[in-house]
Amino acid sequence: MNRNYLKHEFLITARSRRTIPFVFFIAVLLFCFCLILWPYANTKEAFNKKETEEYLTYLGDQQKLWRSIGNTGIVFEWISVNYYRQDGHPVYAANARNYELFSGMLKSFEDRDFARLLNLRTFYLLHNPDEYLEDRYLFQTVPFPSKDRKHAYYQTMMKYEDYHNKDYPVTFGLMYEKTGLQTLQNFLQNYGVYFLLFCVIYFSSDILARDRKHQAVLQGLPLSWYRQLNLKSLSAFLYSMAFIISFIVVGVLAMTIQFGFGYFDLNVPIMIQQKTFTPDDYSVISLGSYLGKTLVIIPLLVILFVRLNIVLSLIFKNEWIVLFTSSLLLFSERLYFSRSTKELFGMDISLFPQTYFDFGKIIDGEKNFLLNTETITYAKGILVILITYLVIEVMLYIVSLIINKRRFYLAN
Template sequence: MNRNFLKHEFAITSKSRRNIPFIVFLFVFLLGYCFIILPNKETKETFDPVETRDYLEELQVEQTFREEKGTTGINKMTGVPVYSVNANNYKLFHGMLTAYEDHDYNRFLYLRTHYLEWNMSEYVGDVSLFKHSIFPGKDRAHLYNQTMLRFEDYLKNDYTISNEMIQEKTGLQVLQNLLLNYGMYLFLFCVIYFSSDILTRDRQYRTVLQGLPLSWYRLLNLKTLSIFLYSLLVLAGVILVGVLVISLQFGFGSFDMKVPVMIAQQLFTLEDYDVITIAQFLLKSLSVIPIMVYLFIRLNVVLSLLLKNEWLVLLVSSLILFSERLYLTRTSRELFGIDISYFPQTYFDFGKVVTSEKNFLLNTETITYMKGIFVLLIMIAIIECVLLVVSRLVNKRRFYHSS
């Protein structure tokens, strides 16, 4: 009976008129991102050969002018040997341009890294970066440090460096950045949508369900398991298709490539950083998805029993998912006088927890991987206790009779 009911629930979910259009939209959006948005996306490390040629021409004109005027020494006002600096920059950028056009990205990256080592202002002084941040200087220095750690890893190891790797457009790198940004929220919203009608969709079968030889609590558990398996299957499909499509265009990347992580919040220099492999990052980030999927499905079961309306369940559960965005600022480290590391919503974007990006953004060291797992499991235990009580108050007869 349990197996048959589970198969029946899975079939209903997979054939749902609500879910099929949503999944189609999800994959259309995914393909649109892979084929349209990502190829045209520019980063700080996007190299523009036309702009570089113009810069070299302007630099050559300036150098010629200085030679004619005899101003090739040190600037008396600033103490900077401008002519010498310009000559060095000309060699570097000409070398980068030549390497880029020859597709010799190992040499290109070597020259780019050498340039950035002596020109931190390329990042820190770029006012277009993080212009809406309340700590722009801190964020620019953070991005600079992360970039240097990535480039040093590429040069030290035996990778076939590509332009897409430098811009983080390979399959694994895109997945990594997705999990570091809004990917977790997207995945969890999908789960909320799939499970928002977990009980209310059965109103047309209320007579049949009331006659099933299954206890109410077991029925809720089987429904949970069905949505849980369905959600993980869809999310796995989205991730695999996305990585495959991107990899066919820009390469797969390597599981050994390094991801910068913060190990301290003291000097805000490279000494505060370490690296882990992309494999370690993905393992830690993706392993938490089943926990959070289960958490939101059980939460939706409780909300369904109480609200008896799928759209209200979707609304309330979505508000809980995005609740952190309503109160969190770069200076928020407590909520109701309690450290935010003890609230489950702090860990919904778990990728940032794995790299300690969350700690960096809030200038704290209390948000950790193990604490996140512990807090989420405690939250599941609380929801389970609430569900046990609510399912007895709102039993099968009362739920379907009042629907």
């Protein structure tokens, strides 16, 4: 009976008129992201051929001007108003070096020689950190732009150093993080877990409310009310996990076909402390470890929200109210989040479960960096989520005793 009921619930969810259009919509979004958006997404490190050509033209005109006036272009800059000290650099020589460097980058990009392009770009950034640190368009809307620019610079240099140290061929996909595994990493680091959990909430929001349309049949099932709730939860959990696995596999496969699979031993920069705001505050973990530590938490978050939806369904008896309430709890952190929020109701922010729903930002220390704290850790995240799950289980048991099967189905 248990097996047949579980199968029955699973198939109802899979064949639901709510589920099929939603899955189709998600599939369209996935293919649009993998085939259109992400392959052509521009980041700070994206090579812009047009801008490079315009910059080379500008440098060429500047060099002609300097030669026409017979001046090497020594520019003096005052270092201190208290001393007669000056510092300068030969603009003509600097322009000549940049012209050769950017010409080499352009030629490498056109020839698809990304190993040489990586060498030239790394050399340029190593000697010109202001490309990040003084870019006023980078992170211009955040509260701490200087801090974020420095953070991005260190992360970029650590990634490029790792590409140099590995023996793997440098391809477009590897350099610009578009391989299958790197795309999955970026997805999980940028609110991907939120997206997957919202899908779980949608799938499980009606697993109880839909039965109220078939009261005569279901009230006579030879199953206890609590076991029936457990089997419904298990069916929703299994369907949600099947969806998440399929989503990840199809997405990684789509990116692999275009840019390659990637490598599990690539380094992912992580922030281990915030003391000096130098490279000493950083370390690395392998890409495989990052993905494993993130993905292993997803089943726990899935069952947590499935059980939460059961509790809300017993209370509200309406799938749309359940969907709204559960989604509000999922995204509740966004209601109070700020870069200076370290406490909520007088308690450390690391003690609240919503801090860990976006688990992709926990492992690499990004959540600590954003909140300017060091109290949010991987181990604490697992503990807080487990405690939250146990609290929800106790709530479900109590609510199921108060709102029994007869009371649930006969309520108006």
